[in-house]
Amino acid sequence: MSALSQTTEVVDPVPGAGAPHLPQQPELIQLLTPEGERVEHADYAVDLTDEELRGLYRDLVLVRRWDVEATALQRQGELGIWASLLGQEAAQIGAGRALADDDMAFPTYREHGVAWTRGVDPLEVISLFRGVDNGGWDPVSTKFNLYTIVIGAQCLHATGYAMGVQRDGAESAVLAFLGDGASSEGEVNEAMIWAASFGAPVVFFCQNNQYAISVPLERQSRVPLYQRAAGFGFPGVRVDGNDVLAVLAVTRAALQAAREGQGPTFIEAFTYRMGAHTTSDDPTRYRLAGELEEWKLRDPIARLKAHLSRSGIADPAFFDAVEAEADELAAHIRSGTVNMPDPVPAEMFDHVYAEQTPHLAAQRDEFVAYHASFSDTAAGEGH
């Protein structure tokens, strides 16, 4: 019996009960307390070398610095808009570092941290927000799909891609990112129905950052999001999204289960968007300052730093070195952004089709000729 023709077994209505890789639990999975204490979990172990732990810290700090720099660049008029990941670094780095090289990730539009783990240059992400292109990275070679702005559409792409993985008999998995707001979208629900029905090797990774722009989670769901998975017939699990170790452990387990033919998992990373939805909104209009202060106490970077210091895994020299590296990254982002060339105008015609149509080719020629009628512009060639 091929993997494709296997019937997906209906799981117990209690989330996780039918899946050996998941515990029968509804509580937040945590491996590192907000105070930086390392705790064990019966079902999720993570065994990282000191170097790997320091690497995770470095990731967290660098993507936060990237984010801070991009927000500043937007404020200075260099970017049209920026979607900040502030507060969600652990969810994204944990999930991104759980991916194997051959796994494919389908982000929405805030997964800069995941992009970082896939080796995407921050400037290639920034180019989208600067209006230079629609994302400058190669989704094929990086195995990190381009951003999808229409909420939830990418969950279907991920599921279809996972069905392709199944047909190819490949041992890899797919990680689909979505937010708490996206969980209300029909397409996300359809994706979960399909994933369950075909037993597709896809993991739905929901960053519950508590708000869909200004609308709180309570308006999206009357039950904790991870519990919805039971209704689709696969396990759901809630992890502390500000705990990079727990996110890494849970996502690794879910991806491994997918690769082994156990089908989809829904992960709810319980976290908080510390900043605005994008630089265009004003969170002081819809949430209380006290809430932000409360979440600051669960800061993903501070807790790992406390753990690394306390356990002697990293010393002040290491933290200084990471700060210096962050400064360098910020400088790279700043100079790279302000020096980023504008796109060549006629290129907007070039990739509409794999096989250009005569009509569009003619329109392009007219455009180039029109541009050429002005002496100081070049429509068809680089600057």
Place this chain on the structure above:
Amino acid sequence: MSTQTLTIGKALNLGLRKAMEDDAKVVLMGEDIGKLGGVFRITDGLQKDFGEDRVVDTPLAEAAIVGTAVGLAMRGYRPVCEIQFDGFVFPAYNQIVTQVAKIHARSKGKVAMPIVIRIPMGGGIGAVEHHSESPEAYFAHTAGLKVVAVSNPVDAYWGIQQAIAHPDPIVFLEPKRRYWEKAEVDTAAEPEPLFRSRIVRGGDDVTVLAYGPMVKTALQAADAAAEEGRSLEVIDLRTVSPLDLDPVFESVRRTGRCVVVHEAPTTLGLGSEIAARVTESCFHSLEAPVLRVGGYDTPYPPSKLEEEYLPDLDRVLDAVDRSMEF
């Protein structure tokens, strides 16, 4: 013997079969397309011969049929989606216009979307609401999509194979009330290119343009007009996007008159675009304004009224008369 008499439905079935034989990456997906063979039986017998993984009976979710096709295409497959009826494509509309159409451009050509979305289109079968619509203008208005509308068994047989082999996403419109029309199909012949219009009947007085189900109506009108001594040139556009209008311009420059016929509501339908382009290109040759014969700007009516709604040969002839009166 490579020539057979086939209905449009059977020609599509054989064309799909050939495409699946030729390329193992072709996967059919849709509601009821497996054991049932589709509500119009276009996929009849294909699941039996190619298996459940290549002819996939899907859950009932149009957005997912198209949305998962995107992922499969990214993985190197060539998905062929069946939408059961034209009015049911709208749940998938988001995926088609914001994703399928845009991904090649978004990725600067790094990700291809060789997806075919088959839609039985148009009215005339006495169906209930949402089973008789003509959504082609929505898709033709979207950059990144190509839209083909076949009118006969020969184009059905070759067109579906060409659409599947094509690197761009194609909305493939099938004239549902003509599924049972028959013609000789030479399966060994050299097919005509996909995105070309074709003169299906020569004439000198008025150029009549149609596509899909209206081609037969236009030809009937030409027969009737001939009895009255009028000679209509009928052009089957075959492709809605891109439009192949050079043969149309040539014809109109000769006849000086042009009538466009389609089932879709007239306002902002394909006829509007064609009228504008014919006027731009043939202004000095025109003896009359380009006229449109289309559906009314109403929701598709209950089936007892559809014969009133749909253009028939009399409405085409009436437009021809009006054109000749200028």
